[in-house]
């Protein structure tokens with residue numbers, strides 16, 4: 001096992017920069033996920049760690065050793081690709097044994113390592129088959145098995161589940177998590193799927209345009225996003241963003257005027273000044289229908305349309321003076337709402353967040369979201 005430390009890493013292709021000076025420390029044994037939209041540079045950074053891309057500037061240390069110029073095969077890493085990259089003419093056993101044989105291990109050692117990995121991944125009955133005789137999920141297990149037998153110090157995963165259907169992805173997600181608990185090896189996992197990022201990562205790095213937007217536990221990123229990009233990237237439906245103006249600030253709360261004139265109290269923000277233009281962010285699951293006697297932190301909305309999802313409904317509502325819809329998650333039975341109806345929504349002061357005109361979160365440090373305890 002090994003830590004990975006990245007200092008001021010830059011990547012350019014010809015003269016075009018795609019990674020703009022990244023600092024990141026990944027602890028020994030940590031499960032770190034890189035997530036971000038297409039083209040943000042997450043695969044390029046992973047490939048630089050693997051040694052498949054050169055590092056234009058900056059330093060990479062693996063297990064405390066400077067690794068910039070170490071050949072990929074000497075970095076003690078194993079990479080699992082989206083495309084599986086299995087040898088088609090070899091059996092599952094031969095695919096898994098290949099690297100060990102090449103490294104000169106004795107046949108008995110090779111056999112023990114392959115059987116151990118096949119046992120962990122529950123593919124022992126498949127060892128005599130060729131890749132073309134396997135399902136996508138089985139092929140990906142073999143690709144992971146091939147990585148395990150090498151006992152790497154760091155596993156690198158590049159979108160390994162993207163070619164699988166939705167239910168298999170869920171199953172493999174659970175297996176990769178289990179694998180990490182069992183092996184306790186450092187894992188770096190690239191995905192553009194925010195659910196994979198949230199469910200697998202002990203910490204997540206959110207990338208955008210070749211830069212890091214935020215690093216944190218899934219809980220920190222979801223509940224205390226550093227900026228509008230992270231707030232909007234994680235969560236389905238996306239966090240609601242409502243433009244507003246600060247009209248009063250006191251020790252306990254910031255009062256914001258929203259489109260249509262409603263006044264909202266926000267308890268989580270600090271650093272706002274009266275007159276500031278801000279964006280108020282609130283997640284769909286934190287909104288509720290206001291009881292008739294409630295008058296504080298309530299907005300009047302029109303119902304646009306209702307998505308019935310069985311256990312809950314997502315109600316898309318409109319606020320006068322605002323083009324974007326406000327999404328509300330409600331228990332299905334509690335939402336006898338139909339398009340064209342009016343509704344009153346309650347926005348809890350402890351769940352609303354403010355972002356300044358640069359998109360940066362105005363967090364009050366003392367606000368606790370009840371972090372159950374992250375990795376660091």
Ligand SMILES: Nc1ncnc2c1ncn2[C@@H]1O[C@H](COP(=O)(O)OP(=O)(O)OP(=O)(O)O)[C@@H](O)[C@H]1O
Pocket residue numbers: 013018036037038039040041042043044045192
């Ligand atoms: N060999 C290359 N030559 C020139 N530009 C490249 C090369 N490889 C990647 N890029 C560019 O670098 C940027 C980052 O690419 P990268 O593949 O790391 O993104 P990504 O976040 O992994 O995206 P995706 O999820 O689509 O794979 C992109 O703008 C891409 O076009």
